[in-house]
Amino acid sequence: MTDVESSPLGSERERIAAYPLAEAIPEDRLNAELAALERMDEKPLPLRIPGYFRLGGPGFMGAAATLGAGTLTAAMLSGAQFGYKTLWVSLVAMGSGIFMMLAMARFTAKGQTPVIQLQQREHGWFMAKVLTAFLGLVCVATVFNFGQVALGTELVESISAGLGVDWPREWNWPIYGLITSWVALSYGRGGRGVYYVECFMKLCLLAMLLCFAACLIVVGIDWGAALKGLFVPWLPRGAQGIDLFIASSAAAIGVMDWVFFNYAGLSKGWGPRHERLARADVYIGFALPFLLISFMVICVFAGTLHSAGDVPTTAIGLSKALVPLLGETGAKYAFLFGFLMVPLTTTVAMSIVCAIGLHEIFGWRPDVRSWRWKTCILLPQIALLGAWLPSPVLIIIVIAAMLSLTNNIVGWSFFLLLNDKKVMGENRSKSWGWNVGILVQVTMLNSVALMWVLNRMGLWG
Template sequence: MKRERHVTTETLQLEALAARPVLQRVPAYLRLSGPGWLQGAMTLGGGSAITSLTIGAVYGYELLWVQPLSMLIGCVMLFALSHQTLSTGVRPFTAMREHVHPGLAWAWAVAALASSIIWGFSHYPLSAGMLEEIIAVSAGFSLKESAGVGRELYLFALAVLVWMLCAYTAWHYGRGGRAVRVFETAIKLLSGMIILAFAWVVVSASANGQIDWSAVLAGYVPRSLPDDAAGVTTIMAALGTAVGINMTFVYGYTLLDRGWGRAHRELSRWDIVLGLVIPYLLVTSLISIAAAGAFYGSDLGLQGKLAPDQAGAL
């Protein structure tokens, strides 16, 4: 009952917002958005980071156009999915099974599950490593020097802790309420902090004369394609890490679990732009520009072996 009242109030707010000019709607849409930020958090992971570093460090500014193009392709797909889901209220898998083909629906579901395992599970050890660093800096506790079973169990426990937090959030996401609002606000703040962090790196590099801004602008215009296998693989990785097939499967369910309907269709488009497109383009571009300024043309020989300590040199 409480959730129904919340959805009704939100619907009335959206109807009132629709009569306002676009610029006056944006702050309210930013406050009401949420599922798009969850998609942004899903895509801004290790795959996007490594691809962005490789694009800048190995190819300089030449391939800056790849990730905006990949996001354009992906967000068009999400626009279509959100419009169809919110217009009909039918769950994506059911719509695909009944109106396209059952075999394609099951292939979509299995591919989404497989990609979630491949991309998602690799982030738990990554998160454990980051937590280890945070605990070492904030509390002074570290097991880095004691290599062996003890440290492995410590990292495993941290990974399980992250998994439990993610599982709890996902399980209760559809209930709404204060906890979900806090979670979505935290994602927005963390996304903003990531953007500011890499923006500071680029500004600092530019102040030291490491950034060629004319080359940066030219890099957003497609002029050539790599003719080597590694270059083609990098482009395919960028296309694959922008909007994954698991994101296309999950997004519709996220919208329905939030109680969104036909009245939320315009909000869903702004939600994708504000929560996914803009953060992704800013973060990936800033990483690639910073990597190009720091590594491109150096004698480090980074292609195919961009190591964490080299990335840390940024």
């Protein structure tokens, strides 16, 4: 008897009805994907990797969401202020985060039910609807998108100015809003809506990699210092070091990333026979792009602005300081274009996350053709006000403070669900190392988020 046949939901088509966004996927396409996975399983790992790239998606979506304005600003500042010395922080942040992401792969493939619905059933509506869906998804997507829009519209202004066109962000914001809204609204539409959005995210990640790699070739890299920075932990003393570690760690992985992977996998119709693909997608689609792009950005700024005296502390200020140092080459435009992909993909991801969260809060059936889904997916576009207004710093601090508690409590909830035999049956976690890894991440996320808030309020360091 196969895993699918032993599933409590029965057939493949009955199983994917657990999350309606997968219903538009034709049966023959699902069967063809499963057949391709079976053929891949017979090959050695190096020959399976191209297939994982092609069939994966939720991991790439998560990487594109995580590599937002906050993550890249932290990487730019790290390189500009401390050179290669803090490269190891990205490894620590991702290394600890992998455990919970692999738990999401298990929930997606074996749990067969949206994780927020599992939470509500086992841990109550407050845990599921308030802490996870409202604070962890909707608030983060809506409030933090202000930073993405401000960065994206400013970058469009910088690129157009380099081409001799005056197109300030007060005028270019409709283009940013139209592109991100159109891509987000395409998610789940028709039989290939999920596939098209995943391709958009993959292409944007590829553009980031190629553009930042071009800059790194122009700038060069001190491999001795880079290797030392990767494997020898170092932080500056005092509040500056604490602030750096907090910014780099807290920006990496949290509730939104955990839940997004689960729902994105369910939207692809993933089930028991997709677990190996889901786990590979965590490594290849999520972790690898995050680590490579963070590494390149830190190294570019380490090779240019490090030891250059006072450096700006904002993403736009840092990019404007970097561009002249790239010389009269295409590298400066490559950097700006690659950097523009960062807020674009994050806004798209946050729009989808917001719609998922709101539908779970109110118990609505997700239907991408309905006005309700479209309204929910467009809610984060309120951040287009960021083209004229500064980011709502006070609100961001309040939401971050709430997330400090949310990350910890929601993390414990997922940990308990993963180990609950009533919920997961024989698919529950039986690995001591896996459980310890999840608890380390939950504890670290809670600590760094709380320290970040206290630091911003002047109560720490």
